[in-house]
Amino acid sequence: MSAEETPGDAALGLLAAILPAEVAAEECFDDPPDTWLFPEEEARLARAVDKRRREFTTVRRCARRALARLDIAPVPLLPGERGAPGWPTGVVGSMTHCAGYRAAAVARVGEVRTVGIDAEPALPLPDGVFEAVSSEDERARIAAHAAEHPDVPWDRLLFSAKEAVYKAWFPLTRRWLGFEDADVAFDPLGGTFRARLLPDDRPRGLDGFEGRWRIADGIAVTAIAVRAAV
């Protein structure tokens, strides 16, 4: 995969391309004016600034469209424990928003155990953030990738992958996970990454996640979807 794809590729589905077929993903590159909220959702925005109102509203439009693809009718999608979205019974999913992009991904619990998605502007992180979210080993690997593929904002991708890890981890455990609690390694050419989960007291069998990454139209996306055991 090339790091920066041809402009316009995202129109094909920036996230859908890195999620398995069991996951329905919908995305928006602007904030359509006709988007509505349920009163319960609207109530959560009582003190919200305009940016928060727009991202919250549009990402829920994406989520409702994705749920519709699973034949699930619109319901309020309220932030729950530690901000995790409350999905209808029988659904797992994840939402993300950044400047110029909003996306939601959902699946049926019988098919997928957990989903974590994250989007970021495809730009280097602000000063000091990379050091705060990475280990020495991760920094060494990122430096090597940066030497070979300087066009990719590897520091931002690492940050995004860790946010996707947290969003996939939290619904399974209902527990906090710090940036130091996962070791993320990228395959720079294959568009994949592996996250090792480091807490000693992690649930048995939950040792890590496999994810995918992609950059197109100035947006970096990372995605994790763990298929349910058959």
Ligand SMILES: CC(C)(COP(=O)(O)OP(=O)(O)OC[C@H]1O[C@@H](n2cnc3c(N)ncnc32)[C@H](O)[C@@H]1OP(=O)(O)O)[C@@H](O)C(=O)NCCC(=O)NCCS
């Ligand atoms: C929660 C967090 C991951 C959100 O990421 P972000 O880049 O700030 O924001 P995004 O736009 O990508 O995602 C926001 C969405 O994440 C979802 N979200 C928030 N908390 C969540 C949680 N605990 N579990 C799962 N999803 C969550 C929500 O749907 C939210 O959108 P909404 O408020 O409109 O419903 C981030 O703010 C955070 O707390 N990070 C620290 C924990 C972490 O990343 N650890 C790294 C482990 S290796």
